[in-house]
Amino acid sequence: xxxxxxxxxxxxxxxxxxxxxxxxxxxxxxxxxxxxxxxxxxxxxxxxxxxxxxxxxxxxxxxxxxxxxxxxxxxxxxxxxxxxxxxxxxxxxxxxxxxxxxxxxxxxxxxxxxxxxxxxxxxxxxxxxxxxxxxxxxxxxxxxxxxxxxxxxxxxxxxxxxxxxxxxxxxxxxxxxxxxxxxxxxxxxxxxxxxxxxxxxxxxxxxxxxxxxxxxxxxxxxxxxxxxxxx
Amino acid sequence: xxxxxxxxxxxxxxxxxxxxxxxxxxxxxxxxxxxxxxxxxxxxxxxxxxxxxxxxxxxxxxxxxxxxxxxxxxxxxxxxxxxxxxxxxxxxxxxxxxxxxxxxxxxxx
Numbered sequence: 001x002x003x004x005x006x007x008x009x010x011x012x013x014x015x016x017x018x019x020x021x022x023x024x025x026x027x028x029x030x031x032x033x034x035x036x037x038x039x040x041x042x043x044x045x046x047x048x049x050x051x052x053x054x055x056x057x058x059x060x061x062x063x064x065x066x067x068x069x070x071x072x073x074x075x076x077x078x079x080x081x082x083x084x085x086x087x088x089x090x091x092x093x094x095x096x097x098x099x100x101x102x103x104x105x106x107x108x109x110x111x112x113x114x115x116x117x118x119x120x121x122x123x124x125x126x127x128x129x130x131x132x133x134x135x136x137x138x139x140x141x142x143x144x145x146x147x148x149x150x151x152x153x154x155x156x157x158x159x160x161x162x163x164x165x166x167x168x169x170x171x172x173x174x175x176x177x178x179x180x181x182x183x184x185x186x187x188x189x190x191x192x193x194x195x196x197x198x199x200x201x202x203x204x205x206x207x208x209x210x211x212x213x214x215x216x217x218x219x220x221x222x223x224x225x226x227x228x229x230x231x
Numbered sequence: 232x233x234x235x236x237x238x239x240x241x242x243x244x245x246x247x248x249x250x251x252x253x254x255x256x257x258x259x260x261x262x263x264x265x266x267x268x269x270x271x272x273x274x275x276x277x278x279x280x281x282x283x284x285x286x287x288x289x290x291x292x293x294x295x296x297x298x299x300x301x302x303x304x305x306x307x308x309x310x311x312x313x314x315x316x317x318x319x320x321x322x323x324x325x326x327x328x329x330x331x332x333x334x335x336x337x338x339x340x
Contacts, residue, residue: 159269160322197309197316198323213325214301223300 024087039097
């Protein structure tokens, strides 16, 4: 890899912490990779391109097996995996060699290096509240039944999300999911929009119907079948 | 400071109890601390394992729930605990019933 000023190979937790602490407003991309995993080769190229394009992005390459403490602290289970932070705040998590998702996440949270330094410091929000709300509503309507969960149906990242998936499968309900761990804006936005502080969240026909306990009860009393059955 | 023993209620649990008693006047309120089941989660690890008061199961029997469907009942509980939820409290497993419903459940064959 070319020598890029904003790209670092991490060789210790201390170095990792110090780099992040230098600027708590800076957006960083952490690339968890391994030399023996073929998809990492391609994604490392993608990461390198992103580092070139967004010079204000701090890019930290972590060889997962060499840095078990860092890897575990982000709950990384497979490589490649990517974490986007602002300072220490989690913005997004991407599992797997998903170049479009990674590129889109980086584009959302950073801007290409401006030719002139901005004179007014404003938060780099690419998306207005309205745009975010519209996007969330679109996701809620992406299929008849949408499950907003942590992780994905084949790999849920929390017991409640896992039970939510099991419930829908048991009831033979077709659904799509959205991983709220992959988008912090949607995660916080949905809590406000649906006036519900936790996940998983179920939506039917674009409308929020409840969390796991609520839907479990609805299944028991037949309400769920009605709500989903209605065309 | 007193040592934490497994049986005593911590500050979050105490707060949950007080707030739910005040807003829902339940005839019965059972709070179970499930936090130890979730210690390994990344979100909990980021908080240093959580403070041991992150996940609770709460069973409320209250007539304040009469005429309200499940979502509305859960929202009442969440509203009463919004401070806690914006801090260390991470998740709640809720059972919300009226005294009539409990009666019906226990008397049916």
